[in-house]
Amino acid sequence: MHDHAVIVPSPETEEHGPSNVALFLALFLLILAFFILLVAISTVEKAKSDAVMNSLTSTFTKARPRVYDPTDYTAKDGTILAGHQFQELVTNLFSTTLQVAKIEIVRPGQMMRVAIPVNAMFAKGEAQLRPVIVPLFDRIVAALSGRPPGVHFDMEFVVAVRPTRSGELPTKASLAMSRAGGVVKNLAGRGVPPDSISIGMRAGNPDMISINFYVRNEDEQHFNYLIPNAGSGERN
Numbered sequence: 001m002h003d004h005a006v007i008v009p010s011p012e013t014e015e016h017g018p019s020n021v022a023l024f025l026a027l028f029l030l031i032l033a034f035f036i037l038l039v040a041i042s043t044v045e046k047a048k049s050d051a052v053m054n055s056l057t058s059t060f061t062k063a064r065p066r067v068y069d070p071t072d073y074t075a076k077d078g079t080i081l082a083g084h085q086f087q088e089l090v091t092n093l094f095s096t097t098l099q100v101a102k103i104e105i106v107r108p109g110q111m112m113r114v115a116i117p118v119n120a121m122f123a124k125g126e127a128q129l130r131p132v133i134v135p136l137f138d139r140i141v142a143a144l145s146g147r148p149p150g151v152h153f154d155m156e157f158v159v160a161v162r163p164t165r166s167g168e169l170p171t172k173a174s175l176a177m178s179r180a181g182g183v184v185k186n187l188a189g190r191g192v193p194p195d196s197i198s199i200g201m202r203a204g205n206p207d208m209i210s211i212n213f214y215v216r217n218e219d220e221q222h223f224n225y226l227i228p229n230a231g232s233g234e235r236n
Contacts, residue, residue, distance in 0.1 A: 082151045083109030083215030089143050090114070090213055097136045114211045118179075121209060127178040129186060141192045154196050154214040157183050160204030169201055176206060 159176040
Protein backbone atom coordinates (compact mmCIF):
# COMPACT_ATOMS: atom_id res chain seq x y z
CA MET A 1 0.00 0.00 0.00
CA HIS A 2 1.42 3.26 -1.14
CA ASP A 3 1.32 6.38 0.93
CA HIS A 4 -0.27 9.44 -0.68
CA ALA A 5 1.04 12.90 0.04
CA VAL A 6 -1.66 15.29 1.03
CA ILE A 7 -0.97 19.02 0.64
CA VAL A 8 -2.85 21.15 3.03
CA PRO A 9 -2.76 24.91 2.26
CA SER A 10 -1.35 26.95 5.04
CA PRO A 11 -3.31 29.86 6.50
CA GLU A 12 -0.79 32.31 4.99
CA THR A 13 -1.53 30.98 1.45
CA GLU A 14 -5.29 31.38 1.87
CA GLU A 15 -5.03 35.02 3.02
CA HIS A 16 -2.48 36.10 0.37
CA GLY A 17 -5.08 37.20 -2.31
CA PRO A 18 -7.45 39.21 -0.12
CA SER A 19 -4.59 41.04 1.59
CA ASN A 20 -3.28 42.33 -1.77
CA VAL A 21 -6.71 43.64 -2.81
CA ALA A 22 -7.17 45.44 0.47
CA LEU A 23 -3.73 47.02 0.15
CA PHE A 24 -4.52 48.19 -3.42
CA LEU A 25 -7.79 49.75 -2.35
CA ALA A 26 -6.12 51.50 0.55
CA LEU A 27 -3.47 53.01 -1.73
CA PHE A 28 -6.11 54.09 -4.24
CA LEU A 29 -8.16 55.81 -1.57
CA LEU A 30 -5.03 57.49 -0.20
CA ILE A 31 -4.14 58.90 -3.63
CA LEU A 32 -7.73 60.03 -4.19
CA ALA A 33 -7.75 61.80 -0.86
CA PHE A 34 -4.44 63.48 -1.73
CA PHE A 35 -5.82 64.97 -4.97
CA ILE A 36 -9.03 66.05 -3.26
CA LEU A 37 -6.90 67.87 -0.73
CA LEU A 38 -4.89 69.59 -3.51
CA VAL A 39 -8.06 70.79 -5.20
CA ALA A 40 -9.47 72.01 -1.90
CA ILE A 41 -6.44 74.13 -1.01
CA SER A 42 -5.70 75.39 -4.54
CA THR A 43 -6.72 78.86 -5.81
CA VAL A 44 -7.60 79.84 -9.38
CA GLU A 45 -5.62 82.72 -10.88
CA LYS A 46 -7.99 84.34 -13.38
CA ALA A 47 -5.27 86.04 -15.40
CA LYS A 48 -3.36 82.81 -16.00
CA SER A 49 -6.60 80.91 -16.64
CA ASP A 50 -7.72 83.47 -19.24
CA ALA A 51 -4.30 83.39 -20.88
CA VAL A 52 -4.47 79.63 -21.22
CA MET A 53 -8.01 79.71 -22.60
CA ASN A 54 -7.11 82.45 -25.10
CA SER A 55 -4.10 80.48 -26.22
CA LEU A 56 -6.18 77.36 -26.74
CA THR A 57 -8.88 79.32 -28.54
CA SER A 58 -6.45 81.00 -30.91
CA THR A 59 -4.74 77.70 -31.61
CA PHE A 60 -7.76 75.53 -32.29
CA THR A 61 -10.21 78.06 -33.71
CA LYS A 62 -10.28 78.23 -37.48
CA ALA A 63 -9.62 81.73 -38.80
CA ARG A 64 -12.38 83.34 -40.85
CA PRO A 65 -12.73 86.70 -42.59
CA ARG A 66 -13.94 89.57 -40.41
CA VAL A 67 -16.71 90.31 -42.87
CA TYR A 68 -18.55 87.23 -41.59
CA ASP A 69 -18.22 88.18 -37.93
CA PRO A 70 -21.46 89.39 -36.34
CA THR A 71 -21.42 93.05 -35.32
CA ASP A 72 -21.86 94.03 -31.69
CA TYR A 73 -22.93 97.60 -32.46
CA THR A 74 -26.47 98.77 -31.99
CA ALA A 75 -27.93 101.39 -34.31
CA LYS A 76 -27.13 104.12 -31.81
CA ASP A 77 -23.57 102.89 -31.32
CA GLY A 78 -23.06 102.80 -35.07
CA THR A 79 -24.28 106.37 -35.41
CA ILE A 80 -21.93 107.63 -32.70
CA LEU A 81 -18.99 105.77 -34.22
CA ALA A 82 -19.72 107.20 -37.67
CA GLY A 83 -20.22 110.60 -36.06
CA HIS A 84 -16.75 110.61 -34.51
CA GLN A 85 -15.20 109.70 -37.87
CA PHE A 86 -17.24 112.39 -39.63
CA GLN A 87 -16.24 115.04 -37.08
CA GLU A 88 -12.58 114.09 -37.43
CA LEU A 89 -12.84 114.38 -41.21
CA VAL A 90 -14.52 117.82 -41.05
CA THR A 91 -11.96 119.01 -38.51
CA ASN A 92 -9.11 118.05 -40.82
CA LEU A 93 -10.81 119.77 -43.78
CA PHE A 94 -11.11 123.14 -42.06
CA SER A 95 -7.84 123.01 -40.13
CA THR A 96 -5.84 122.43 -43.32
CA THR A 97 -7.78 124.86 -45.53
CA LEU A 98 -8.74 127.72 -43.21
CA GLN A 99 -6.37 128.15 -40.31
CA VAL A 100 -8.56 131.02 -39.04
CA ALA A 101 -11.51 128.70 -38.47
CA LYS A 102 -12.46 127.94 -34.89
CA ILE A 103 -13.67 124.37 -34.43
CA GLU A 104 -15.79 123.30 -31.46
CA ILE A 105 -17.11 119.82 -30.69
CA VAL A 106 -20.46 120.60 -29.06
CA ARG A 107 -21.57 116.97 -28.63
CA PRO A 108 -18.98 114.30 -29.45
CA GLY A 109 -20.17 112.14 -32.31
CA GLN A 110 -23.34 114.21 -32.78
CA MET A 111 -22.74 117.93 -33.30
CA MET A 112 -19.86 120.24 -34.04
CA ARG A 113 -19.58 123.96 -34.86
CA VAL A 114 -17.12 125.80 -37.08
CA ALA A 115 -16.81 129.59 -36.76
CA ILE A 116 -15.24 131.43 -39.70
CA PRO A 117 -14.60 135.15 -40.29
CA VAL A 118 -16.80 136.45 -43.09
CA ASN A 119 -13.83 137.96 -44.95
CA ALA A 120 -12.12 134.54 -45.01
CA MET A 121 -15.04 133.09 -46.98
CA PHE A 122 -16.46 135.97 -49.01
CA ALA A 123 -14.98 138.88 -50.89
CA LYS A 124 -15.40 142.09 -48.93
CA GLY A 125 -18.87 143.55 -49.41
CA GLU A 126 -19.84 140.84 -51.92
CA ALA A 127 -21.75 137.55 -51.91
CA GLN A 128 -19.15 135.81 -54.07
CA LEU A 129 -17.09 133.04 -52.46
CA ARG A 130 -13.34 133.35 -52.35
CA PRO A 131 -11.44 130.88 -54.60
CA VAL A 132 -9.89 129.16 -51.57
CA ILE A 133 -13.37 128.03 -50.48
CA VAL A 134 -14.15 126.15 -53.72
CA PRO A 135 -11.99 123.06 -53.05
CA LEU A 136 -13.16 123.09 -49.42
CA PHE A 137 -16.79 122.92 -50.55
CA ASP A 138 -15.96 120.00 -52.84
CA ARG A 139 -14.58 118.08 -49.86
CA ILE A 140 -17.55 119.03 -47.70
CA VAL A 141 -19.94 117.68 -50.35
CA ALA A 142 -17.97 114.44 -50.46
CA ALA A 143 -18.09 114.16 -46.66
CA LEU A 144 -21.85 114.78 -46.51
CA SER A 145 -22.48 112.33 -49.34
CA GLY A 146 -20.32 109.59 -47.78
CA ARG A 147 -22.77 108.74 -45.03
CA PRO A 148 -23.07 105.03 -44.16
CA PRO A 149 -26.45 103.23 -44.25
CA GLY A 150 -28.75 104.33 -41.45
CA VAL A 151 -26.80 107.53 -40.70
CA HIS A 152 -27.57 111.09 -41.77
CA PHE A 153 -25.00 113.91 -42.03
CA ASP A 154 -26.42 117.44 -41.96
CA MET A 155 -24.84 120.86 -42.44
CA GLU A 156 -26.42 124.14 -41.29
CA PHE A 157 -24.95 127.38 -42.61
CA VAL A 158 -25.79 130.20 -40.17
CA VAL A 159 -25.20 133.89 -40.82
CA ALA A 160 -25.22 136.45 -38.02
CA VAL A 161 -27.05 139.76 -38.35
CA ARG A 162 -27.70 142.67 -36.08
CA PRO A 163 -31.27 142.68 -34.72
CA THR A 164 -33.62 145.60 -35.25
CA ARG A 165 -34.37 148.13 -32.53
CA SER A 166 -37.30 145.98 -31.44
CA GLY A 167 -34.95 143.02 -30.99
CA GLU A 168 -36.26 141.11 -34.00
CA LEU A 169 -34.28 139.73 -36.92
CA PRO A 170 -34.49 141.73 -40.16
CA THR A 171 -36.84 140.38 -42.80
CA LYS A 172 -35.67 142.40 -45.79
CA ALA A 173 -33.18 141.10 -48.31
CA SER A 174 -29.62 141.70 -47.14
CA LEU A 175 -26.06 140.83 -48.04
CA ALA A 176 -25.97 138.18 -45.31
CA MET A 177 -29.05 136.47 -46.70
CA SER A 178 -27.67 136.63 -50.23
CA ARG A 179 -24.47 135.00 -49.04
CA ALA A 180 -26.37 132.22 -47.29
CA GLY A 181 -28.50 131.57 -50.37
CA GLY A 182 -25.40 131.57 -52.56
CA VAL A 183 -23.74 128.95 -50.36
CA VAL A 184 -26.74 126.63 -50.66
CA LYS A 185 -26.92 127.04 -54.42
CA ASN A 186 -23.17 126.44 -54.72
CA LEU A 187 -23.31 123.24 -52.67
CA ALA A 188 -26.39 122.04 -54.56
CA GLY A 189 -24.59 122.58 -57.84
CA ARG A 190 -21.75 120.38 -56.57
CA GLY A 191 -24.11 117.49 -55.82
CA VAL A 192 -24.70 117.75 -52.08
CA PRO A 193 -27.67 115.63 -50.90
CA PRO A 194 -30.59 118.13 -50.87
CA ASP A 195 -31.81 116.91 -47.49
CA SER A 196 -28.41 117.44 -45.84
CA ILE A 197 -28.06 121.22 -46.19
CA SER A 198 -29.86 124.03 -44.40
CA ILE A 199 -29.38 127.73 -43.79
CA GLY A 200 -30.09 129.77 -40.70
CA MET A 201 -29.93 133.30 -39.38
CA ARG A 202 -29.30 134.48 -35.83
CA ALA A 203 -28.58 137.66 -33.95
CA GLY A 204 -24.90 138.18 -33.41
CA ASN A 205 -21.66 139.51 -34.80
CA PRO A 206 -22.13 139.91 -38.58
CA ASP A 207 -18.40 139.49 -39.08
CA MET A 208 -18.57 135.79 -38.16
CA ILE A 209 -20.23 132.81 -39.86
CA SER A 210 -21.16 129.58 -38.12
CA ILE A 211 -21.40 126.21 -39.81
CA ASN A 212 -23.03 123.48 -37.72
CA PHE A 213 -22.59 119.79 -38.57
CA TYR A 214 -24.98 117.17 -37.20
CA VAL A 215 -24.97 113.37 -37.18
CA ARG A 216 -28.35 111.69 -36.82
CA ASN A 217 -30.15 108.42 -37.43
CA GLU A 218 -32.18 108.34 -40.63
CA ASP A 219 -35.44 108.18 -38.67
CA GLU A 220 -34.66 111.43 -36.85
CA GLN A 221 -35.97 114.72 -38.18
CA HIS A 222 -33.51 116.56 -40.39
CA PHE A 223 -33.39 119.82 -42.23
CA ASN A 224 -35.30 120.97 -45.26
CA TYR A 225 -33.69 122.46 -48.31
CA LEU A 226 -34.26 126.22 -48.05
CA ILE A 227 -33.26 129.05 -50.33
CA PRO A 228 -34.01 132.47 -48.85
CA ASN A 229 -35.86 135.10 -50.79
CA ALA A 230 -36.78 138.57 -49.67
CA GLY A 231 -38.80 138.26 -46.50
CA SER A 232 -38.48 134.46 -46.24
CA GLY A 233 -36.01 131.72 -45.55
CA GLU A 234 -34.72 132.90 -42.21
CA ARG A 235 -34.44 130.58 -39.22
CA ASN A 236 -34.46 131.63 -35.57
